[in-house]
Amino acid sequence: MIHIDRIVEGAVVVTAVKGRLDSSSSPKLEEFLIDAAPSGTVLLDFAELTYISSAGLRVVLKATKLLRGAGGTLAVCGLIPQVHEVFDVSGFSSLIPIHPSREAALATLG
Amino acid sequence: MTDMRLDLRLPNNLGELDALSTRIEGFMEDAGVPPTPAYRLQLAVDEFFNNAVDYGYPDGRAGEIVIEVSRTGDRLDLFFSDDGDPFDPFAAPPPDLDGTLEERRIGGLGVHLVRTFADHFAYARENGRNVKRLTFAL
Numbered sequence: 001m002i003h004i005d006r007i008v009e010g011a012v013v014v015t016a017v018k019g020r021l022d023s024s025s026s027p028k029l030e031e032f033l034i035d036a037a038p039s040g041t042v043l044l045d046f047a048e049l050t051y052i053s054s055a056g057l058r059v060v061l062k063a064t065k066l067l068r069g070a071g072g073t074l075a076v077c078g079l080i081p082q083v084h085e086v087f088d089v090s091g092f093s094s095l096i097p098i099h100p101s102r103e104a105a106l107a108t109l110g
Numbered sequence: 111m112t113d114m115r116l117d118l119r120l121p122n123n124l125g126e127l128d129a130l131s132t133r134i135e136g137f138m139e140d141a142g143v144p145p146t147p148a149y150r151l152q153l154a155v156d157e158f159f160n161n162a163v164d165y166g167y168p169d170g171r172a173g174e175i176v177i178e179v180s181r182t183g184d185r186l187d188l189f190f191s192d193d194g195d196p197f198d199p200f201a202a203p204p205p206d207l208d209g210t211l212e213e214r215r216i217g218g219l220g221v222h223l224v225r226t227f228a229d230h231f232a233y234a235r236e237n238g239r240n241v242k243r244l245t246f247a248l
Binding site for chain 1: 226
């Protein structure tokens with residue numbers, strides 16, 4: 001189960017994801033991010049993301065590549081410790097900026 | 111804490127994944143497993159189930175996946191068995207995690223996460239089944 005909200009905060013498009021990102025739900029995020037014709041600065045707010053598997057990581061990586069290819073930026077924020085651990089072990093922490101909270105991310109990105 | 115155990119038998123169908131995750135989550139709560147080992151075991155079940163269903167039955171035959179989770183004192187054990195084609199996930203080389211963004215591939219990442227998070231892991235082919243045994247410390 002997953003719920004996705006888009007909130008525009010100045011120049012940053014915040015995409016807030018609630019629930020679990022696994023192989024059954026990650027196609028919804030993929031559709032959401034790619035339909036958005038990604039450009040500019042996208043912040044994935046994962047504060048209410050309780051779970052991510054390699055299927056979810058795949059979508060985050062794909063969106064990051066698409067955005068950077070278009071000259072944009074993708075960052076994530078609000079990771080719970082278990083999700084942060086998955087980002088660390090995958091090596092994603094060195095590829096994608098991780099901010100502690102939406103406020104901290106917007107202060108840096110905005 | 112009383113020792114607890116969960117036994118599941120499922121068809122090789124990805125439609126089972128949501129119900130499977132809910133069952134595992136419920137067991138972790140009932141067994142009083144802390145969030146980090148609960149997450150790590152959930153991830154192992156999820157990655158193994160997806161891999162078994164996606165690659166284990168290329169001819170489209172019906173299969174049976176058996177998952178047993180038990181908490182004994184300070185340890186959590188996972189027994190995962192399927193009757194798919196023989197495959198040892200732990201024999202694959204680890205993915206390259208040092209490449210640039212453009213070079214990064216997602217293949218092999220699930221198994222890399224699982225083997226990193228487990229305290230012990232082992233694979234065996236037993237009676238025509240792929241059997242994986244993992245242990246997580248609480």
